[in-house]
Amino acid sequence: MSRGHNRRHFLASASALPILAFAGHAQAASISGRLPWEAFAGEPPRPVNPAGWFYFTPQEALTMEAIVDRLIPPDSLSVGGKGAGCAVFIDRQLAGSFGKSTRLYMKGPFAKGLPTQGYQGALTPAGRYREGLRALDDYAHSRHGKNFAQLSPEQQDEILEGLESGKIELKLVSGLSTRSFFELMLGNTMEGFFADPLYGGNKGLVGWKLVGFPGARYDYRDHVDKHNVPYPRGPVSIYGET
Amino acid sequence: MAKLLPRKDVVIMGLGWTGAILAQELTEAGLNVVAIERGPWRDTATDFNIGYMQDELRYAVRKDLFLSPVLEAMTMRNSADQAALPMRDYGSFLPGYGVGGAGVHWNGFVWRFFPSDFQLKTHLTQRYGARRVSELQLEDWGVTYDELEHCFDQFEYLTGTSGKAGNLKGQTVEGGNVFEGPRARDYPTPPLKMPYSSTLFMETARNLGLHPFPAPAANLSQPYVNPLGIAMGQCTYCGFCERFGCGNYSKASAQTTILPVLMKKKNFEARTECEVLKINLHPDGKTAKSVTYVDRAGQEYEQPGDIVLLCGYGLMNVRMMLLSGIGKGYDPASGEGTVGRNYCYQTEGASARLIFEGKHFNPFIGAGALSATIDDFQGDAFDHSKLNFVGGAGISCGSSNGRPIGYHPTPQGTPRWGAKWKKAVAETYQNSLGIGAQGSSYPVRGNYLDLDPTYKDRFGRPLLRITFDFPDNDLRMSDYMSDQLAKIGRAMNPKELTVGHSRRGWNSVPYQTTHNTGGATMGANPKTSAVNRYLQSWDVSNLFVIGASAFQQNAGKNPTGTVGALAYWAAEAIRDRYLKNPGALVPA
Numbered sequence: 001m002s003r004g005h006n007r008r009h010f011l012a013s014a015s016a017l018p019i020l021a022f023a024g025h026a027q028a029a030s031i032s033g034r035l036p037w038e039a040f041a042g043e044p045p046r047p048v049n050p051a052g053w054f055y056f057t058p059q060e061a062l063t064m065e066a067i068v069d070r071l072i073p074p075d076s077l078s079v080g081g082k083g084a085g086c087a088v089f090i091d092r093q094l095a096g097s098f099g100k101s102t103r104l105y106m107k108g109p110f111a112k113g114l115p116t117q118g119y120q121g122a123l124t125p126a127g128r129y130r131e132g133l134r135a136l137d138d139y140a141h142s143r144h145g146k147n148f149a150q151l152s153p154e155q156q157d158e159i160l161e162g163l164e165s166g167k168i169e170l171k172l173v174s175g176l177s178t179r180s181f182f183e184l185m186l187g188n189t190m191e192g193f194f195a196d197p198l199y200g201g202n203k204g205l206v207g208w209k210l211v212g213f214p215g216a217r218y219d220y221r222d223h224v225d226k227h228n229v230p231y232p233r234g235p236v237s238i239y240g241e242t
Numbered sequence: 243m244a245k246l247l248p249r250k251d252v253v254i255m256g257l258g259w260t261g262a263i264l265a266q267e268l269t270e271a272g273l274n275v276v277a278i279e280r281g282p283w284r285d286t287a288t289d290f291n292i293g294y295m296q297d298e299l300r301y302a303v304r305k306d307l308f309l310s311p312v313l314e315a316m317t318m319r320n321s322a323d324q325a326a327l328p329m330r331d332y333g334s335f336l337p338g339y340g341v342g343g344a345g346v347h348w349n350g351f352v353w354r355f356f357p358s359d360f361q362l363k364t365h366l367t368q369r370y371g372a373r374r375v376s377e378l379q380l381e382d383w384g385v386t387y388d389e390l391e392h393c394f395d396q397f398e399y400l401t402g403t404s405g406k407a408g409n410l411k412g413q414t415v416e417g418g419n420v421f422e423g424p425r426a427r428d429y430p431t432p433p434l435k436m437p438y439s440s441t442l443f444m445e446t447a448r449n450l451g452l453h454p455f456p457a458p459a460a461n462l463s464q465p466y467v468n469p470l471g472i473a474m475g476q477c478t479y480c481g482f483c484e485r486f487g488c489g490n491y492s493k494a495s496a497q498t499t500i501l502p503v504l505m506k507k508k509n510f511e512a513r514t515e516c517e518v519l520k521i522n523l524h525p526d527g528k529t530a531k532s533v534t535y536v537d538r539a540g541q542e543y544e545q546p547g548d549i550v551l552l553c554g555y556g557l558m559n560v561r562m563m564l565l566s567g568i569g570k571g572y573d574p575a576s577g578e579g580t581v582g583r584n585y586c587y588q589t590e591g592a593s594a595r596l597i598f599e600g601k602h603f604n605p606f607i608g609a610g611a612l613s614a615t616i617d618d619f620q621g622d623a624f625d626h627s628k629l630n631f632v633g634g635a636g637i638s639c640g641s642s643n644g645r646p647i648g649y650h651p652t653p654q655g656t657p658r659w660g661a662k663w664k665k666a667v668a669e670t671y672q673n674s675l676g677i678g679a680q681g682s683s684y685p686v687r688g689n690y691l692d693l694d695p696t697y698k699d700r701f702g703r704p705l706l707r708i709t710f711d712f713p714d715n716d717l718r719m720s721d722y723m724s725d726q727l728a729k730i731g732r733a734m735n736p737k738e739l740t741v742g743h744s745r746r747g748w749n750s751v752p753y754q755t756t757h758n759t760g761g762a763t764m765g766a767n768p769k770t771s772a773v774n775r776y777l778q779s780w781d782v783s784n785l786f787v788i789g790a791s792a793f794q795q796n797a798g799k800n801p802t803g804t805v806g807a808l809a810y811w812a813a814e815a816i817r818d819r820y821l822k823n824p825g826a827l828v829p830a
Contacts, residue, residue, distance in 0.1 A: 029283060032511040035502060042288045045297060071659040077668060098304060105315035105330045107697065116320055116749040117327045157660065164658070186659060194646040195299035210664070211671035213606055213646045216296035218480035218489070220607040227438035230602045230672075238294050 047198040047239065050088065054095035055126060059147070060133045064090060066149040070156045071189045078206045081189055089192030089201030090129075090185075099126035110175065121175025125184065132181035135170035136163075196238050205242070208235040244534055244542040250276045253533045253547030255518045255562065258343020259802065260788040260809040261553035262496035263400075266470070266504050267813035271821065274509045276545065277553075278535050280313070280517040281340030286497055290346075290487025298645040302485040307347055308332065309339040316557065317694040318750045320711040322574060328697050328705060334749065335756040336485070337555045341514060342496045344555055344756060349484040349610030349642060350460035350493050351800035352403040354394045354807070356621045357387035357423040359797045365622065366632055375632060378715060379584060379685040381794040384766040384775035387423045390807050393814070395426055397806030398458070401494035402466035402474050405429035405458030419455045421617040434463045434477065439603050439675040440614035443639035446733045452616045457638060458803070459611030460494035470503045481643040483610030493610065513537075519701060521550055521566035521785065529784045530568075536701070548824075549784050549816065552762075553809075556791035560691050560761035561706040569762075569772050569781045572690050574709075580772040580780075582691035584760040585708065586796040589681030589716045591744025592635065592723035596736035597653055598673045605644030605671070613640025619726055620798050621682065631718040633682035635798040637726060639675060646671070654740050677731060679723035681744070683759070683796040686713040691761045711748050720744035757801050759793035764808075766828075774828040776815035777808060783826045788812050 029036070053061050068081030068090070081087070093099060101124040113120040123131065136159075140148040144155060151159070162168030163182040170178045192201030194208070196216065202208065208215050215235035223231055236242050251273035254261045265275045284290075289307075300306045309332070317326035338344030358365040363380040398405075407428040408418025433456035436444065444454040461477040468474065477492040491498050504510055515538040522532045522544070532546040552559040563569055563581050572583035615638040617623055626632050643649065651674040652666040694707040712720075724743050731739045765771025768780040777792055779785040788809055790801045797804075819827055 029514045030511060031283060031505065031514065033506060033508050035285070035505045036283055037285070037288070042291050044291070044294050045300060072664060073661050075661055075664065077664055103305070103310040103312055103331070105311035105328050105697075107328070109696065111325065111327055113327045114320075114324065116747050116751070117318060118329060118331065118333060118751045120327055120330065160659075189659075190650075191299060191303060191647050194650070195303075196297055199299055207646060210668050211646055211650060213644060213671070216294075218292060218296060218482070219478040220480065220604075221476070221478055223604065224437055224479045224607050225435045227441060228602050229604075231604050231607075238297060 045198055045238065048088070048092040048200040050200065053091050055099060056091050056094075059137070060129070061087060061091065062149040063133050063137060063147065066156060067160070067185060068189045068192070070153060070160055071186060072193055073153070078210050079203070081193060083203065084193050084206045085201040085203040086189045086192035089195065089199050090188045092200045093188065094126040094129055100124055119180060123173070123176055128176055128181060128184060131173055131176060132170065132185070135172050139168065139170055197241060198238055205235045205237060244544040247543055247545045249546040249548070250274050251547065252276070252549045252551060253545050254278065254551045254553050255533065256343060256552070256554040256558070257341050257496065257512055258338060258553065258555070259345040259496060259806060261343070261551070262500040262504060263806065263809040264551055264553060264788065264813050265510055266500050267810070267817060269504065269507050269510045271817045272509070276511045276513060276547075278516045278518055278533065278545065279341055279512060279514045281514065283512070283514045284340045284342055284346065284487070284497065285501075286487065286489065286491055290489045292489030295486055295489040296480065296482045298647050302645060303647055305332070305336060305485070307339065307485070307487060309337040312700070314558075314699055314705070315697070316706045316708055317697050318708045318710070320709075320747055322688060322709055326694055326707045326709070329750045333751040334754045335758055336753070337557065337756065341501070341512065342487075345495045345802070346487045346497070347485050348802060349800070351611040352398060352401060352405070352458045352460050352803040352806075353799035354422060354425070355387070355797045355799060355804045356421070356623070358622045359795070360385060360387050360390070362795060369622070370627060370632070377686065378632070378713070379687050381584065381763065381765050381770050383764050383794050384771065385764065385811065390811055391423070391426060393807035393810035394803065396810045397803060399430050400468055400470070400499050400806070401460040402431055402462050402468055403429050403458050403460050403494070404431040404434050404463040406433050406456060408455060417455060419615070419617050420453050421620060421623040429458060431463050431466055434459055434461065434609060434612050436614060437604070437607055437612060437641040440612070440640050442734060443677065443730070444614045446730060447616050450730065450733060452618045454614050454616050457611050457613040457615045457640065459609065461609035461611055462492050468499055470500065472499055472502050474498055477609050479607050479609050479612065481606045481608040481645065483608070484642060518562065519703070521562060521568060523566070523568070523782060528782060530782050549786070549820070552785065552787045553789065556761060556789040557691070557706055557758050559787050559789050559791040561693070563762060563772070563787065564693050565703055568779060568785065571692055574688050574690050577687060580763070580768070580770065582761050583770070583772070584685035584763045584794055585689050585691045585710060586683035586685055586759045586793065587710060587748070588683050588755045588757040588796055589635070589712055589720045589744055590678070590754050591742060592679035592681065592720045592727055593742040594677040594727040594731040595651060595740045595742075596675050596677070596731055596734060597651070597670055597738040598736050601673045603641070603672055603675055605641055605649065605674075608641040608643045610642055611640075612642060613638045619723060629722065631715050631722065633684055633716060633719045633798070635679040635681035635719070635723045637677060637679050637723065637730070639677045644671070653738050677727050679720070679727055680798050680800070681716060681720050681723060682798040683716055684713060685760065685795050689713070712744060712746060717744050717746060757790070757796060759790040759796040759801060762787045762791035763794045764792040765794060768830045776819070776827045777812040778815070778820070778827055780830050784824065786812050786816065
């Protein structure tokens with residue numbers, strides 16, 4: 001068993017809590033008289049499977065693609081959020097540890113907090129999307145008689161602006177505010193646009209090309225003191241895409 | 243039932259910067275040392291792999307190397323009349339996790355605090371009168387800069403710090419930090435190459451009569467072999483530094499400066515993925531007997547030791563004292579008790595964002611501590627007699643990274659999404675720079691640490707509770723710094739200048755800084771400090787508490803340089819004083 005696997009087990013056991021269930025597994029490491037090293041113990045990232053949806057329902061996926069294409073619209077500068085894979089990115093994130101809040105402190109009691117205390121609801125990010133996207137389509141129906149994805153770009157923008165400013169209050173379960181749901185979507189969309197493409201977004205390095213970020217390069221010694229000179233090389237991803 | 247283990251000379255909680263330094267120094271003195279570390283073993287080639295470390299989402303956003311709140315969270319509130327709630331994710335600060343601790347993910351600034359910082363109460367009272375500082379709970383540290391000078395030197399040479407002296411044995415050196423305390427010798431390596439942004443800032447600052455200098459960086463300007471014989475590489479300015487481990491052996495950490503030597507010693511043992519639950523005391527309550535910890539499998543152990551060292555992150559040191567009933571918890575109502583007292587942070591709200599046209603700042607060319615700084619408004623380097631605050635800030639302009647999830651500035655008034663946002667972000671990325679003021683944080687009676695009455699960790703132990711807001715004095719200081727940033731920013735002649743201000747109501751969500759100090763402070767008086775001048779507990783004489791938890795206040799500087807110096811100072815006291823005559827090194 002590689003050390004990487006051990007570590008994942010540790011995290012999994014910590015989140016699920018029955019620590020004693022792991023009694024009998026390997027004891028914790030005692031290291032003395034050597035620098036421990038083993039081959040292939042690292043945890044390189046694995047590119048996501050690009051096909052299909054892992055978390056979103058087909059209806060949610062349509063809504064999400066419409067949203068990311070308004071947050072980052074296609075235009076003469078680049079493809080939009082949908083073309084960049086932002087909805088796929090969010091789907092894979094929600095299907096993984098981010099969506100399940102594996103890292104977070106999720107013990108009760110859950111109380112309504114102050115803004116300085118951060119999100120205090122019991123819903124995971126995956127649960128927040130399920131709830132929020134449902135409420136968004138409900139709103140679109142009540143206002144226009146159609147799902148969000150079927151509205152015109154202008155109607156979609158008007159609704160998104162309303163969510164952002166607080167003018168529109170979606171009917172959400174307690175603990176989730178409309179604005180915090182909007183901020184979650186906006187933040188995740190930006191992540192998808194600018195993260196390494198192995199996570200499903202930033203297709204064709206579109207986000208990096210837009211701003212001029214060279215990506216996963218690691219040696220700029222020859223350029224640091226070339227002041228005010230454009231960097232000559234284009235972006236490269238972790239898996240070597242250029 | 244805890245399994246009783248054979249005795250060790252020294253038992254250390256935590257194998258980060260301070261744990262590694264103490265272990266190295268005390269194994270050299272011939273002691274048998276065990277370090278009990280909550281997180282996993284980590285090394286450069288395996289865990290900070292150059293092939294995939296440049297992953298902003300994984301490391302900077304999803305915080306892969308950091309402590310997860312599921313393992314240990316903390317609660318927070320701004321004042322005692324609020325109900326504290328758990329920070330369900332860490333945001334404002336990010337504690338480290340695993341071997342190397344927060345010294346893995348740090349930027350690499352290696353500052354020395356000013357001589358006046360160590361005697362702040364005495365210094366400010368003498369210069370401005372007692373009334374000026376009466377709203378603060380200032381204390382002296384019980385140790386002087388001159389006593390610590392050789393310890394700062396040791397840490398700088400351990401880490402190979404790249405910088406330029408400004409005060410060599412009392413002689414001012416132009417181009418260095420002319421406000422620093424006297425140092426016996428220059429830095430071991432010369433400064434990093436300054437990027438375009440820092441160079442413009444330095445030119446402007448000089449024209450304004452200020453004294454810019456390259457910040458001392460543990461991102462090395464050239465290859466270096468430290469006094470332990472460990473080789474480090476030259477920094478490549480890759481821009482994946484803070485929140486990342488260095489894949490290039492060029493950012494100092496326990497991994498790159500100590501562990502290759504320490505780990506090979508027969509009289510040292512690291513136990514990883516083992517979490518300390520409690521320090522057990524002898525029946526008289528005056529000495530520690532052992533440490534109880536639990537391994538990954540859930541098995542509990544009792545590890546007896548002659549000396550116990552708390553070398554966790556400062557906040558964890560304080561919590562472990564409170565959980566173990568060591569010392570008296572601080573009570574803000576009565577002002578009595580010391581454990582949890584004088585918790586401070588960093589006042590970072592003063593900032594300036596400048597946007598130009600037609601520039602190529604190449605923000606992705608960066609290193610954690612690649613920065614030009616002025617200390618003209620730092621600490622008590624400037625006269626406060628006509629000002630309405632004490633304290634100050636280091637003002638810096640540098641290039642740490644241009645990672646685009648976290649860094650995609652736009653002009654004021656730009657929408658946060660949509661076609662206008664997209665156009666603005668494409669135009670601004672290469673045309674923007676920031677100037678920041680890292681402000682001091684001074685103690686007040688109502689800012690403190692204690693155990694939360696409601697929320698528990700996965701072992702059922704109370705979480706640490708942080709009660710903190712920015713004191714009025716520090717907000718006035720920060721407003722003054724915003725004014726200085728505006729002056730400097732205007733002089734740099736940008737197309738647009740936006741100046742930010744500090745606000746009341748410390749917010750635990752957006753990242754600010756992992757510079758949490760105090761709570762187990764050092765001093766000469768057991769009524770106002772938890773540990774004596776050697777970082778030895780006043781109450782439990784074989785327990786030393788090492789870290790930024792010892793700071794009586796935080797300066798406007800990154801704390802690691804002073805933490806490293808205090809680690810060497812404590813190691814020297816244990817080796818040269820305590821071992822010869824175990825017991826209280828200072829009479830209470």
